[in-house]
Amino acid sequence: MAGPAAACGLTESHPGCDVSLTTLPVFMRWSEAHIPTLRDAPADAEAVSHKLLVRAGFIRQLAAGSYTMLPLGQKVRLKIMAIIREEMDAIGGQEMVLPTLHPAEVWKQSARYDLMGEELFKLKDRKGTDLVLGMTEEEIFAMLATELFSYRDLPQIWYQMHTKFRDEPRPKSGLLRVREFTMKDSYTLDIDAPGLDQGFDRHHEAYKRIFARMGLDAVDVQASSGAMGGSESIEFMQRSDAGEDWIVTCTNCDYRANVEKATSALELIDDGDTGELERFPTPGLRTIQALADAHPDIADARQQIKSLVYFVDGEPLLVLLRGDHGLQEQKMLDAVAAADGRPAEAEEIRELLGADPGSLGAVGVKNLRVIADSALEGRVNMTTGANQDDWHYKGVDVARDIEPTRWADLREVTTGEKCVECNHPVELWKGIEIGHIFKLGIMYSEAFGAYVQDEDGESHPIIMGSYGIGVERGIAAAVEANHDENGIVWPVPIAPYEVLLTVIRADDEDTLARAEEIYSGMASAGLDVLLDDRVERPGVKFADAELIGIPYRVTIGPRGVAEGMVELTARQGLEKEDVAIGDVITAVVERVMAERNGG
RNA sequence: CGGGACGUAGCGCAGCUUGGCAGCGCGCAGCGUUCGGGACGCUGAGGUCGUGGGUUCAAAUCCCACCGUCCCGACCA
Numbered sequence: 001m002a003g004p005a006a007a008c009g010l011t012e013s014h015p016g017c018d019v020s021l022t023t024l025p026v027f028m029r030w031s032e033a034h035i036p037t038l039r040d041a042p043a044d045a046e047a048v049s050h051k052l053l054v055r056a057g058f059i060r061q062l063a064a065g066s067y068t069m070l071p072l073g074q075k076v077r078l079k080i081m082a083i084i085r086e087e088m089d090a091i092g093g094q095e096m097v098l099p100t101l102h103p104a105e106v107w108k109q110s111a112r113y114d115l116m117g118e119e120l121f122k123l124k125d126r127k128g129t130d131l132v133l134g135m136t137e138e139e140i141f142a143m144l145a146t147e148l149f150s151y152r153d154l155p156q157i158w159y160q161m162h163t164k165f166r167d168e169p170r171p172k173s174g175l176l177r178v179r180e181f182t183m184k185d186s187y188t189l190d191i192d193a194p195g196l197d198q199g200f201d202r203h204h205e206a207y208k209r210i211f212a213r214m215g216l217d218a219v220d221v222q223a224s225s226g227a228m229g230g231s232e233s234i235e236f237m238q239r240s241d242a243g244e245d246w247i248v249t250c251t252n253c254d255y256r257a258n259v260e261k262a263t264s265a266l267e268l269i270d271d272g273d274t275g276e277l278e279r280f281p282t283p284g285l286r287t288i289q290a291l292a293d294a295h296p297d298i299a300d301a302r303q304q305i306k307s308l309v310y311f312v313d314g315e316p317l318l319v320l321l322r323g324d325h326g327l328q329e330q331k332m333l334d335a336v337a338a339a340d341g342r343p344a345e346a347e348e349i350r351e352l353l354g355a356d357p358g359s360l361g362a363v364g365v366k367n368l369r370v371i372a373d374s375a376l377e378g379r380v381n382m383t384t385g386a387n388q389d390d391w392h393y394k395g396v397d398v399a400r401d402i403e404p405t406r407w408a409d410l411r412e413v414t415t416g417e418k419c420v421e422c423n424h425p426v427e428l429w430k431g432i433e434i435g436h437i438f439k440l441g442i443m444y445s446e447a448f449g450a451y452v453q454d455e456d457g458e459s460h461p462i463i464m465g466s467y468g469i470g471v472e473r474g475i476a477a478a479v480e481a482n483h484d485e486n487g488i489v490w491p492v493p494i495a496p497y498e499v500l501l502t503v504i505r506a507d508d509e510d511t512l513a514r515a516e517e518i519y520s521g522m523a524s525a526g527l528d529v530l531l532d533d534r535v536e537r538p539g540v541k542f543a544d545a546e547l548i549g550i551p552y553r554v555t556i557g558p559r560g561v562a563e564g565m566v567e568l569t570a571r572q573g574l575e576k577e578d579v580a581i582g583d584v585i586t587a588v589v590e591r592v593m594a595e596r597n598g599g
Numbered sequence: 600c601g602g603g604a605c606g607u608a609g610c611g612c613a614g615c616u617u618g619g620c621a622g623c624g625c626g627c628a629g630c631g632u633u634c635g636g637g638a639c640g641c642u643g644a645g646g647u648c649g650u651g652g653g654u655u656c657a658a659a660u661c662c663c664a665c666c667g668u669c670c671c672g673a674c675c676a
Binding site: 061063064116117118119135136166168169170172177223224225226228233235244340342433436438466468502504505507535536537538539540541542543544555557558559560567 | 633636638669672674
């Protein structure tokens with residue numbers, strides 16, 4: 001069929017090619033029985049975005065955590081990448097492409113070969129050489145940075161967008177947690193801390209613009225740097241029940257942080273005067289609650305010291321918290337600069353402390369490291385296990401009777417607690433991490449010898465920052481945030497197409513000819529337009545259009561054409577209006593242009 | 600890695616308890632009637648029943664092992 005040549009990039013090699021739904025290799029309709037499942041999809045089980053993206057023909061799963069981007073999905077992906085590229089270039093970023101396949105040697109040099117554990121894909125080539133598939137590329141960029149010698153070469157912002165690999169223990173939720181995905185990773189190189197701050201702030205602002213343009217309302221929150229190392233990091237979280245992170249935000253001020261980092265204000269507790277340390281029998285009382293119930297006068301949960309035994313990086317650690325507080329494991333790991341931690345087994349605990357969980361405590365413990373939560377500081381008349389089954393101590397004066405190796409903020413914030421900055425209540429919500437920016441410092445520069453000389457000829461390690469955006473995760477987050485019971489509702493800037501021409505009676509020559517004229521005019525006007533010239537019943541085409549979620553739909557049918565009219569429908573809200581054929585291109589251009597840059 | 604579920608046609612599933620011709624719906628192909636909100640009739644194509652082993656005259660069905668996928672947990676920049 002004769003199509004508008006300008007519309008199809010393949011036209012020269014495919015003279016008959018037309019851009020239309022029928023040219024998509026995969027375009028599927030689903031049985032009626034299938035649709036209710038889609039509509040009833042529980043928000044907290046399998047991610048809605050996954051169902052929608054599969055059913056609307058954007059992605060296909062190859063294996064757990066591996067996805068094909070079908071033509072529609074690839075269109076969205078490329079639009080997101082274009083937005084990222086524009087904003088990165090705008091802050092002075094220079095795009096390059098580094099290998100994904102790395103010699104293991106490189107990762108051993110930064111110590112991350114072991115630090116990253118099993119999440120790092122490791123393989124061997126035919127000669128037996130150990131190789132790694134990159135999960136992020138601080139190492140390779142640091143190696144490149146060894147080619148810089150002078151402060152005059154700085155600052156630099158380098159970036160790339162390509163595939164990263166992670167051997168996730170459990171890929172899930174469609175595109176939200178995968179083993180292979182596209183990441184925009186960028187790196188700043190600076191001579192000093194103020195330079196790093198500037199590069200970091202530029203990324204912070206650029207990321208806000210990127211996510212706003214993607215139609216997301218991502219929230220920037222304080223975050224733990226985890227195994228990446230570094231001094232400070234900010235995550236960009238899209239609120240969604242499909243997310244896996246919990247975020248704490250103040251209901252009054254602008255305090256916001258990942259629970260892995262967040263803290264809160266606590267009410268002061270008056271313990272009275274310090275008393276005598278005394279053992280007392282507590283037969284059968286093995287939980288905080290049981291002890292509190294049995295001895296409400298001295299062992300309210302807030303008067304107890306909770307003692308947990310962990311192994312962090314293989315070493316035992318006794319962790320102390322207030323009885324009613326929960327441990328935030330990432331905080332514990334950050335506090336002792338460990339990569340990896342797990343609760344100790346009952347036998348291990350007995351061997352270390354001589355008692356079973358339920359009767360543990362830190363009084364008199366000298367044989368292992370003790371880390372205590374700051375909420376215990378200055379407390380007296382506390383109750384805790386005596387490291388002998390069925391015995392506890394009361395009258396514990398934390399300062400007098402316990403010698404923590406270290407104090408740290410370890411407890412997990414919960415709903416209803418007060419903001420650490422303004423004392424108003426905080427709330428918790430789930431979010432999808434779509435971006436993360438880190439102030440790394442000099443660890444990679446030192447590992448790879450990336451030094452530059454300053455004005456005085458003195459040599460300094462380059463200070464690095466690193467910054468990541470997960471492209472496919474951004475697609476999923478956008479769908480989580482923009483859908484209704486009929487399907488996806490793409491924001492214009494990342495929609496696979498901006499306008500869809502739905503031809504009713506595409507087997508009618510006059511109608512189709514008129515539709516192709518409109519198509520051609522829209523393409524010339526710079527619109528990203530798709531023509532649905534399938535010979536299908538109207539209901540089918542409308543339902544598909546809504547499932548796919550192209551922002552504007554122009555319905556062209558014999559009835560309207562006879563009167564010189566077409567129907568313009570916005571996907572958002574599905575409001576329809578009749579427009580004269582002569583005006584439709586202008587009408588759509590106006591609407592699309594107003595939304596194209598997002599925000 | 601622990602717990603749970605599942606694996607039968609392109610998709611969604613039934614059949615398995617009680618072994619005996621491999622089925623249904625949708626989709627797909629052809630013809631016809633339809634056509635502004637998921638039409639219908641007739642005809643037809645399409646399956647190593649996840650893989651391997653075992654029991655049996657006979658296995659989709661019973662037993663064992665393995666593989667894969669999903670969910671919960673653990674884990675996770």
